[in-house]
Amino acid sequence: GLGGETAAPSSAPATVIPELAAGQQVSIVFESYNFGQAGAWTDTFTELIGKFTAAHPNIKVTPQKPQGNSANPATDTVSSLQSQLATGNPPDVAQLGFSELDFSVNQLKAAPLDDLVGRDAVQKNFDGAKYPYAKTARALGDWNGKTYGVPFVFSTPVLYYNADLFTQAGLDPAKPPTTWAEVEQAALALKSKTGKEGVYVDCLTKSSKDWCFQSIVRSNGGRVVSEDRKTLSFAEAPSVEAVTAMQAMVKSGAMPNRTQQQGTEGFARGDIGMIVESSALQGTFGKGLKTGLRSAVLPAFTGKPVVPTNSGASLFVFAKDPAKQRAGWELIKFLTSEEAYTTISTKIGYLPLRTELVNDPAALKPWADKNPLIKPNLEQLAKMEPWVSFPGDDYVQVRDGMMSAVESVVFQGADPSTLKGKQDELAKLVPGGGR
């Protein structure tokens, strides 16, 4: 066997774990992909950990990044956790994307926080000292009515555009396009007038995952997977239509054929006029463009409401030892506190989940005033719907398979009807046949 012998009690403790005694020394490991990126990310989190240990001198936190070889450490989170679980030594607290919720809960066996510290304590944390979590955000880490993960960072897809290029192209920067048709028009104008590229929608490749694609499909009235998460539906009319629309933009030249990375870099460099992108990349764009970066809400399909979905990550507890579990909970509480969010938002640019913070002059109001770009994102929070994960152990294959198919339709010019074939093929990987 491969070292899978480490038996673990699968039943949750009936009673909540005890508080740490004063002076009880605990040391925990905190794994976050934020440590995988040099600069502001690592620095901010190191600072936060510093503050936490200052406040809890008896808890020692060892930060670590996910192991693995991908350029993007965020893609290694689950496999990292999995291999560490295989050794019997998982990190005590880990930051995992929403997309992994199902797997984290059902396979990786994240500890149910409601059982550990009691539902009240969890909810109390959501309510916060002063500013509660945004309503739509509270339940993102819940599974079957229990809270497993505390949503930590998150974002929605936003249309960023380059005002300088808009001006050059004779467009009005004050009136960003609001529908895809307008987007395409503006893009073609940009392209012909400035010689730059028009728009890039970073929702249509395998590497961009599916969260933003779900936004687009939902906005056209479709779903990629049925509401009960049992049937794939990304080859049905609404989503095929959406995909076809995107393909049309590529065919008309409004959207260049780019990888995710090329798209974001091109926009940051000023070579692309517009981009539909996660709000998390705002900092990067700001640094690259210096002037002219504007944001707008996600474009709509004419006559249909926009349904933004979210991306982001929650914090989970994987510790088995009660003391470590308690220490982990303390860390989570700290990292999702008003104080921490203030730091994170100012230093990194992530939107706080305690949205009211941006109205507090003592907290993030000055920052928010300086950053009008976050407005569309805040606006979208109200209408946001949770992004839906694919079911089963093979959810990654299903997701990647779907996105590959979308990518080849949009960028490689495959016929949109190929989605159907792909859907049938992937359905086999979904528990229950996916039909």
Added chain:
Amino acid sequence: MTAAAVVSPVDDEAVGESGRARSIAGHVVLTLLSVACVFPIYWLYATSLRAPEDVYSLSVLPWPLSLENYADAFAKTDMVGMLVNTTVMAVLTALGQLLVALLAAYAFAAWRFRFQKLLYLMFVGTWLVPFQVTMLPNYVLLSRLDLLDTLAGVIIPTLCSAMGVLLLRQHLMGFPKELLDAARMDGRSSWGILWTVVVPTLRPVLAALGILLAITAWNEYFWPALVLRRGNDVVQLGLRSFMGTEGNDWGPLMATAGLTCLPVFLLYLVLQRHIVNAFVRSGLK
């Protein structure tokens, strides 16, 4: 016995064969190819030396020169620490591999014994085992041995280098057998012969192979990425810090890449001939 330079195999001074046209054709093709090979490396350094705002510039000369990207790289990561770590890792790995390979190659070259062929095939066979097969089981074992997140954890599983064994075996096969016999007659045990005769004689080969192994270890990426998670990074992992969802931070990324390659290039420039000879004379054909 090993210092002979690589000689060109055809007498390049034969009458009528040193024609200008021929050698010019050769120069042209080789220059083109060399430029194609070196250009990306040049571009790496050129980019790393541009001012951060010029990083996207396409001018061939990085002007004005700026070390800001390097400063950035040093500021954002523990560059010095990583370089030290990597050096320690590469040197220890190379030395360990050299020792293990030397002993094994000596056994193969100096004795005839049962299962020799089988054991030899076992070494060759490691080339056929995909990394992904050993990755996880070894990771689990390392964790049992409590070697995760240590340099030892990076080094120990790689200590048996099949390439080292094969190259050294080739060299030792070419080692004059009479020299070993003479030392036996002169009263040495096999252990004594190894250290008083074989090693001193093979010193240039061992040095060259050691450098080759050190370079390989230096460039190793997958395994350290798996074992090291907390801080004490090696330099290849440092590179990854500048890549990510947000797009790559090209300036410092190129600076780090440049720094990563620099020691290797310097080593290679200084010892080029020896490294090439270690290959050429290995009978690796």
Added chain:
Amino acid sequence: MTTAGAFVEVELVRPRVVAAGPAARPVWWRRLLRALPPYLYLTPALVLLVVWTYRPLAQTFQLSFHSWNLLPTSPITEVGFDNYTRLLDTPDLGAALWRTLVVILGMLPFTLVIPVLVGLLSRRVRGRAGAVYRAMVFAPMLVAPVAGAAVWQWLLDPTAGVVDKVVGSPINWLHEAGPAQIAIIVITGWHIVGFAVLVVSAGLTGINPDYAAAAGVDGASRAQVTRWITLPLLSPTMAFLVLMTVLLSAQWTFPLIDTLTQGGPSGSTTNIYYLLWDYGFHSYDAGLGAAAGVLFFVGFVVLASGLVLLSDRLSHHDD
């Protein structure tokens, strides 16, 4: 009177000791002790080899008949050849195999044609120049794959990259099916070409210059010498390079695919190695991954032995 007589053969005299008998055999433990040294010298390497390579291989083999998602909390169930059938049923397997073949064929210019060309040409240039060229061609070999991938990503950028500026076309190398495959091949080739040049140089150095001289005197032109003498004598080296290419191409491209295209765009750079890695190791399905690993190993062994046999048959050894 005549004497009778005869010529008789003169026998060889030997100092035979009648009681010689066979030499006394030394006691068993002494014989054992005498046979021991080679094994002792091999011990460190063998221990490492067994612990870090063959033990995992065996475990993987065992695991390939089980279904398990690596988690200590989940059960390990025996499934027989299920993992293998699942693997072989993988829908994209055929296409991936085909792409692997394309990669191998695409690598051959870099591992065989260019090195042989460089090897032959660098003999024409005098003195240090040849060594300088070789050194420059070898340099990419020293660049770590990740760093190399980063630079190339940069060079191949469709708007800011040098390559498109030089080529003068707006090809998005890493995001168009054909070009992406070409890009992966070229970058891998760029990495490996120096090594192959070195191997060819070694091979050429090993050819006795007398052959070329003799052929020259025999009236063969430069081209004929190359075609009739040098290349046939280089055949073992070339066989080695082909073997290396066939076995290792997929492995060489792996880090580049992983960093640059992740098998995309829409699977156009997904070769068999990457596909199985993706299925086996990204889907948290240890059994499937193990089956993929075993399949690889067996495939490599079969391929390698086949190629070795073939090259022994086809190549000419100079001894």
Added chain:
Amino acid sequence: MSRIHLQGLTRRFGGVTAVDDIWLDVADGEFLVLLGPSGCGKSTLLRMIAGLLAPTDGRVLLDEADITHLPARERDLAIVFQSYALYPHLSVARNIGFPLRARRWSRDEIQAKVAEVAAVLDLSELVARKPKELSGGQRQRVALARALVRDPGAFLMDEPLSNLDAKLRSSTRAEISGLHRRLGATVVYVTHDQVEAMTMATRIVLLDKGRLEQVGTPEEVYDRPESTFVAGFLGSPPMNLLTAEVVPDGDALRVRAADLDLPLGITADTPPRPVALGVRPEHLRLTTPDAAGIRGVVRTVENLGSEEVAHCVVGDERLCLRGARPLGLHAGDPVHLTAAPENLHLFDPGSGRRLAWQPVPSFSHHPPPLPHPAPSPI
């Protein structure tokens, strides 16, 4: 100084029997030369004596002690290789001192001993050099010194001169001979060069295809070759071997062939029998056309400087004649040759063994079945 006994020594490599049941006594102080063509097993035999190769069968005794299974380093033997096998990374002094260092002598003792041996071999000036800075002859002397330094029971040498050029070879030959005389050491010396064997050996062992062909002093093997192999191996040009027949003629025996008729100097009677007639080129003398002897035609004459060799055709066989220059012969000349009966050698054409005349008392009624292995001639 030691005696070496080989008892039935045999070595097989796979199917090849490189050394085949060799029985040999090497006396104390003897200079024994193993001579034979390439691949006859000389080196293999020597390496078995040295302990570098385990025999398949048989025993090696050193001063009556069975050393067959003793490792090389515990045998009291020194070896000098054809390639000299000098340690390339050590200076001459350290090369010479190497065996002593292995025996854990003190530094001072080693230094003294090395200086002494270096002086003997005239190497004192070179002790600081590395082997690659030495000429062939000097290297050879260093190898000798390294063997000498530890006063071994016996010296084994494997073609130590074959890497030297002709001039150096002859001077070093004399040097080794002189050394042997001075030290009175037992030496087993391998060569395929007959001049070396003839000039240096106290006894020569002739090997062919792993088998012992003849053992004897240089004079014995040259003057009384016991087989056609030995006859054809020694001498330059080697002994002429002609197919002939011994026939009784009157009361004496003669050896006859086409164009050949020579008296054997034996007064006896025996039924005719085929033989291989051997006669050395230097024992052929020109004679008058009318005398019985050998009639031939000169094909070519080779000038060796001091001597000339005339290659002749006799019947359909070839024959060499050697004499001081000028022989006075030219290609195409008819020649008439003769040789003294004592210079004629007879061999059995089948087995190639030497034939000796064995008179049978005339009162015997039954001539013994001939030919017949003699019990112990010479």
Added chain:
Amino acid sequence: MSRIHLQGLTRRFGGVTAVDDIWLDVADGEFLVLLGPSGCGKSTLLRMIAGLLAPTDGRVLLDEADITHLPARERDLAIVFQSYALYPHLSVARNIGFPLRARRWSRDEIQAKVAEVAAVLDLSELVARKPKELSGGQRQRVALARALVRDPGAFLMDEPLSNLDAKLRSSTRAEISGLHRRLGATVVYVTHDQVEAMTMATRIVLLDKGRLEQVGTPEEVYDRPESTFVAGFLGSPPMNLLTAEVVPDGDALRVRAADLDLPLGITADTPPRPVALGVRPEHLRLTTPDAAGIRGVVRTVENLGSEEVAHCVVGDERLCLRGARPLGLHAGDPVHLTAAPENLHLFDPGSGRRLAWQPVPSFSHHPPPLPHPAPSPI
């Protein structure tokens, strides 16, 4: 068949002058042997003739045409290498046919010609084999066949026999000589073996350190060496060279040294001058103790089989004496030797050049400084 002229041929490698201003005419049909010690530039010279190496200076003419700058393949020459350089991947037939294939002969023509040449060299049975399946002598013949097949203007051979064992060497020697006679081909043959040179050459060229020392027939170079180098190179053992002085004694000249006093057979008067006296070992005769001559002591006697060589000490110099076995000498014996005046050679001790006697008309007042380097003897 062709003549080859070398005019001031020179080749430098960096600082080393491997071949130094060689002027030489090779006549049509000649068998010219380049002889000299290792490293004297023989191969370099041959490779320049073949066109495998560009000369630093000087010209090569083939039948009066300047081919100095012609590439090897356009010269009408064939070469046989010491290593034979048989193409290991081609069968014997294809090896032999190679030069024809390069000349674009048709397949049938090649086959016919190869069969013919293979028959001449007795290779017909081997044509299907690969070179590694051949013995040394067979390989040598294949190399020869490959050179023969295209009827070249001249053959160049670089130590073609040095990889063969003694016996094979002497038979192949005869074979090549015979071939040369049959074909009447021009051959330039490199060797460092004097027996080969003496027996095969029509003329020998002696090289030392890249310079030409003497050119002449085997007899000339053996009998009248023009320098101490040549004297000391040829012969086995080579000519004895002793430091001596020519002095007038009465009306005749004598050569004298400690324990040495021999008449030169020249009736003349000249002031004493130091010379190197050369005398070949086979020209020394034993004489009576009272006669004037050479007095020495025997150090060792070497038995070569047919002859013996006595190594003697004369004064503080060494001297060899060679004669038929048995010489009747033993180590320690005092010997008294003499040699005929015509067998004495005088050399200038400084330049090493041969000294010839040049009588001066007696009416001259000043006796000429004698002896005196000969302008152009022979």
